[in-house]
Amino acid sequence: MDIFLLEAILNGILLGGVLALLALGLNLIFGVVDVVWIAYAELVMCGMYAIYWFCAFFGWPFLLACAVAILLVALLGVLVHLLIIEPVLGSAPINQLLATGGLLFFLQSLATLLFGTDFRNLGVRLPLIEIEDISISFARLLAFAVALLGAGTLYLFLTRSFLGTAIRAIAQDRDIMGLMGVSQRQIYFTTSAIGGGLAGLASCLLVLQYDVHPFIGNSFGPITFMICVLGGLGNMIGGFIAAFVMSQIISIGGFYFSIEFSYVLAFLLFIVMMFVRPQGIFGR
């Protein structure tokens, strides 16, 4: 096999890890709260800025900055739920979509206002790993490993802990759970915090690979929704697999054509899939 194609496939798998993490967070919120956060990728952008400022401006060590950023974005997730989602929980789904769309506008412009449109780089250079003729960026490998670890932890939390079980139960039947003595509101807040935390974790991994700028969310946001829908909205395992399908299309498409064209392919596949299997590849 062509060595460069092999490299593209490997890079696709590594990209898939981060996309899977993003899709997991979005899916968790959708599955439990039943709201699509259009501005989910903007939370990642906030996290990336936070890490950038902590490290570059205050000179904090990277890991400390990451930990604080994860907490901050988790808090942001709670705030989003409190201020924006709760007031529209009862209205039409499309209004909920639009309210978080307003948040997208707000966060992007606020970042422009505060930090300008400059591309900022953390300046951390992680080594390249060379195996025979294939070179893999260590940052990507790390991101992949941490993303898998995060997904695994979430899986264990959801299946083994009481709170996780309650979260899954709410997703199945929100009315009955109230009768069982589980506070729906509390579960929603917990879920939003976990969803925010996952976005924060993703921002730690992405800040090592990409420059931060106010519109970075546009490069991940749309593809993340497509992945979630493709895997079946709310179906976390489906979303996880769909992330790798999409990342392969992007990576291999980028190898044969151009990176924009590979995204075009990914979006076209999404549109076609919506017609062929609207419930998602792994939907019931």
Add this chain to the structure above:
Amino acid sequence: MTVARVIAALAVALLAVLPICASEYALHIVIQVLIWGFIYTAWSMMGRFGLTSFGHGAFLGIGAYIPALLWNFAGVTPWLGIPAGMAAAVLLAIVIGYPCFRLRVVGHYFALVTLALSQVVLLTLIAARDVTGGSLGMTLNTAGHSWTALQWPEKSHFYFLALVVWLAGLAVWRWIDAGLDRVALEAISEDEIAAASVGIDVMREKLRVTVVSAALTALGGSLLTQYIQYVNPETVAGVAVSLQIVFAAIAGGMHALLGPTVGALFTIVLNEALRIVFGIHFIGAANTIYGILLILFIIFMPRGIVGVAEGIFARTLRRPNGALSATRA
């Protein structure tokens, strides 16, 4: 309704003499309000019947780029280029709309499919950078004062063109309102299956309004390009502009005839005012406030500025329909 007619006639007369007394800058603002108002009106033709499209950036982009490309590379006059762009948008609307409506892709699934569509058009425009100039955009070949090229140094010419197109957009809206289509579409947006069971051709009704909306959006896009004589993929295609369309229409009120135009007026004037107040130091200020307002609008007044105003009017006049309301209040 007679009072409304008199007011409407006065307003049009006032708009017709505006270029005589308005400054170049004011005229520039009004032209933008008219063109964007027209585009938002075109979106609301679908949006008010529950067909929330996040993909109008696709139609806008096609309408903006096809006449520009034909003019720059083949010297084809926009008089032919604009219909070509509209035809392409209609074709795309059918290709996407038909399966969507046939397979009953509705609600936020419809929004996400159209969102993907607008990204496809945006990325295609950027990827074809050898022809379109990619993210750098493209400048129209200038032709001085030319009717065939639809380029005039005077703003007033453009003003009248924009005014006529905007009025035509309102006329289309009224035409949809007057026909049975509106009743059918309202029924569909309430309950699709029930509407089908009373003999409404759901497919056909949805596809018709989508085609009209796409064609008019493309026309709006080509007017924008002709006016600014420059086109950039980020400003006419993709998620950002699609969301901009949705929000402005909702802020103004997508159920009322003048709602989308009020949305355009509101957003453009707000943007200009903030730009004047803050200067170039606070680039994102306008959109930050805009974003907050949008969230507030969705939460507290989902019927938009005009929708709320109509409600107040109707109450003060103690009539079921306010005197100024052309549509259901």
